[in-house]
Amino acid sequence: xxxxxxxxxxxxxxxLRGRIAEEVTRLKNDHDLTPGLAVVLVGExxxxxxxxxxxxxxxxxxxxxxxxxxxPAETTQEELLAKVEELNNDPAVHxxxxxxPVPDHxxxxxxxxxxxxxxxxxxxxVINSGRLATGARGASAPMxxxxxxxxxxLLKDHLGDLSSKTAVVVGRSNIVGKPMAQLLLQESxxxxxxxxxxxxxxxxxxxxxxxxxxxxxxxxxKGDWVKPGATVIDVGINRIEVDGKNKLVGDVATAEAxxxxxxxxxxxxxxxxMTIACLLANTLTAASRQNGLEEPNxx
Ligand code: GUN
Numbered sequence: 665x666x667x668x669x670x671x672x673x674x675x676x677x678x679x680l681r682g683r684i685a686e687e688v689t690r691l692k693n694d695h696d697l698t699p700g701l702a703v704v705l706v707g708e709x710x711x712x713x714x715x716x717x718x719x720x721x722x723x724x725x726x727x728x729x730x731x732x733x734x735x736p737a738e739t740t741q742e743e744l745l746a747k748v749e750e751l752n753n754d755p756a757v758h759x760x761x762x763x764x765p766v767p768d769h770x771x772x773x774x775x776x777x778x779x780x781x782x783x784x785x786x787x788x789x790v791i792n793s794g795r796l797a798t799g800a801r802g803a804s805a806p807m808x809x810x811x812x813x814x815x816x817x818l819l820k821d822h823l824g825d826l827s828s829k830t831a832v833v834v835g836r837s838n839i840v841g842k843p844m845a846q847l848l849l850q851e852s853x854x855x856x857x858x859x860x861x862x863x864x865x866x867x868x869x870x871x872x873x874x875x876x877x878x879x880x881x882x883x884x885x886k887g888d889w890v891k892p893g894a895t896v897i898d899v900g901i902n903r904i905e906v907d908g909k910n911k912l913v914g915d916v917a918t919a920e921a922x923x924x925x926x927x928x929x930x931x932x933x934x935x936x937x938m939t940i941a942c943l944l945a946n947t948l949t950a951a952s953r954q955n956g957l958e959e960p961n962x963x
Contacts, residue, residue, distance in 0.1 A: 668896070668925040671818050677937040680817075680962060681726060684944050687960040688727040691951065699951035700729035701759040701785065701943070702751045706744060706770070707737035712763045719761070719940055726944050731757060741770045745778050752780040758951035759785035761943065764839075782954060785946040786810065788838060796846050803953075807946055812844040814938025815876060815897045816851070817963070822927055823874075823895060827852035832869050834858045834885065834915070835878035840899055844876050865889075877915035887920025896921055896928040899935050 691697045701723045705716045716732065723730035733747060744766070751760045760783045766772050776784075781791040787809040795806035819826060831853040835841035841857060848855045858868050860879070869875055869889040877885045878899035890896060900915030914931030921928055929935050945962055952959050 666892075666923065668922045669822075669927040671822055671895075671897075671927050671929045671934060673814070673818060673929055673934040673937045676818060676821060677814070677941040680938075680941045681722065681944060683960075683962050684941070684948055685726045687948055687962070690960075691948075691957070692727070695955065695957060697951060697955055697957075698727070698729050699758050699947050700731060700756045701761065701947045702731040702733060702754075702757045704733045704735065704744070704747060704751075704760070704762045706735045706739050706763070706766050709765070712765075716763055719943060722940050722944060723947070728944065728947060729756065737767050739767075739770075741774065744770060744775055748775060748778045752778075752783060757783065758954055759783055759943075759947035761786050781807070783950055785943055785950055787813075787843065787946070793838070793843065796843060799850060807950065808847070808942075809839060809843040810939045810942035810946060811840050811878075811899060811935060812847050813942040813945070815844060815899065815935055816847045817942075818929060818935070818938060819874060819895065819897065820851070826874070829853045829873040830856075830871055831874040831876065832856045832858055832872035833876045833878065834862075834865070834869065835876075835880070835899070837878065840876075840878040844878065848874070848876075875916075879915050881915055882913050883915070883917040885916040885921065887917055887922075887924050890921050890924040892924055893926040894924070896925045897935060898929050898931050900931060901936060 703716050703719055720730045720732050751757045760779050762775050776788045781789045784792055784807050787807040792806045831848045833841050833845045836857050836859045845855045845857050866889040870891050874895050876897045882902040882904050898914035898916040902913050904911055912932050949959050
């Protein structure tokens with residue numbers, strides 16, 4: 665029985681955050697510029713509150729300015745659009761993130777697409793997804809969604825060149841599945857996007873040198889779905905109850921998958937910590953671009 669290498673996202677993200685903090689210090693000293701990230705939270709969803717608090721804390725730790733805007737659950741779409749417009753026009757704010765999900769009476773597409781694409785540190789605006797899909801570079805390079813960006817960094821760090829590898833992304837969300845597939849394609853992988861309607865899903869996953877699980881279903885990807893030696897990126901963060909206790913598990917049955925995979929990201933401690941680190945990286949990139957400065961190379 666072989667046992668997979670654990671891909672340590674905590675360690676990698678700590679190094680990345682250290683590099684970001686160094687660059688922030690340099691921007692302050694050389695250009696009198698402090699990157700600023702505004703996070704808007706509408707309503708009181710407990711999981712969103714935890715994420716937003718964590719984002720604010722890590723933003724300050726990186727030496728950036730953090731602006732938190734908490735709005736009541738009854739906030740209208742017009743009021744939220746007005747907040748986005750105010751942040752678009754604020755020169756101290758380089759990155760804007762509206763925490764999702766927003767309450768049902770608000771159209772999330774309308775909100776996302778009202779954000780200035782150059783401040784869209786989530787990379788969810790249609791302009792950024794279009795730029796990613798078309799491989800735009802230079803002045804029109806996209807902001808890349810944070811979880812896929814963190815996942816591709818871990819993959820490249822572990823595997824080096826990804827070209828010619830077969831990749832299966834399980835999940836087709838705008839936040840992870842679709843942009844992840846674009847990034848893998850850009851690395852010259854042969855990419856399949858699988859989802860809840862995919863026929864013979866275990867067999868499809870078994871073809872993959874790289875498996876990215878992003879479905880939001882606890883331990884759905886079983887060990888014997890994983891080709892021997894494959895690299896498994898588990899994006900899931902699911903809270904389940906085991907023997908009356910809360911437990912965090914991914915979308916992959918990790919213990920089983922360890923017996924087949926060459927390497928795997930754990931939950932917690934894999935992709936999760938990379939997401940906020942990449943949000944900070946995107947904020948730094950956005951601040952640099954908005955001020956006509958060269959983008960820092962963080963890796
Ligand atoms: N909710 C869950 N993940 C995310 C994310 O990456 N960005 C935003 N804005 N909301 C989220």
